[in-house]
Amino acid sequence: MTYKVEKSDDEWRAELSDEEYRVLRQAGTEPAFTGEYTDTKTEGVYHCRACGAELFRSDTKFESHCGWPSFFDPADSDAVETRPDDSLPGRPRTEVLCRTCGSHLGHVFAGEGYGTPTDLRYCINSIAIRLDPTD
Structure with missing residues (x-):
């Protein structure tokens, strides 16, 4: 897939910490x-x-007690993309990526009974996101 922001591996390594x-x-x-x-x-x-x-926006964040920030909906329908993730044998998941640059954000899970409006839990790594607080 072609992304709006595309960089070489060396450029990403120079801009991000090792853990990022x-x-x-x-x-x-x-x-x-x-x-x-x-x-x-x-x-x-x-x-x-x-x-x-x-x-994502804070008004879609909820307590799921899973250990990562959880959201029930992206900020916009075009904000993220998903694809199948079969990296864990016997545990198929759905990966969530930034639609702008293709970066891995986490995974999305459905039907877990959290009572959210979408019945989805976007389980996102904190290190993959940055919060800009509302003043």
């Missing part, structure tokens, strides 16, 4: 309950840490 690169560009996962946004209640807009695109 591992998660955003190599589809890694930060350890549960360690991310800076897991429990935050601050109002604002969450942007892709790699390219700055708007991804």
Whole structure:
């Protein structure tokens, strides 16, 4: 897929910390309950840490107690894209990527009974996003 923001591997490595690169560009996962946004209640807009695109808003964030920030809907229908992820044998998942730069954000799960308006849980790595608080 072609993205609005495309950079070489060397450019991404120069711009991102080692841990950001591992998660955003190599589809890694930060350890549960360690991310800076897991429990935050601050109002604002969450942007892709790699390219700055708007991804999620705080009014769609909810407590799922899964260890990562959870949202029930992206900021816009074109903010993220999804694709099948079969990297864990016997546990098919759906990967969530930034539609602007293709960075890995986390995974989305459906039908878990959280009672959200969409019945979805976008489980997103804190290190993949940056919160711009509302003043």
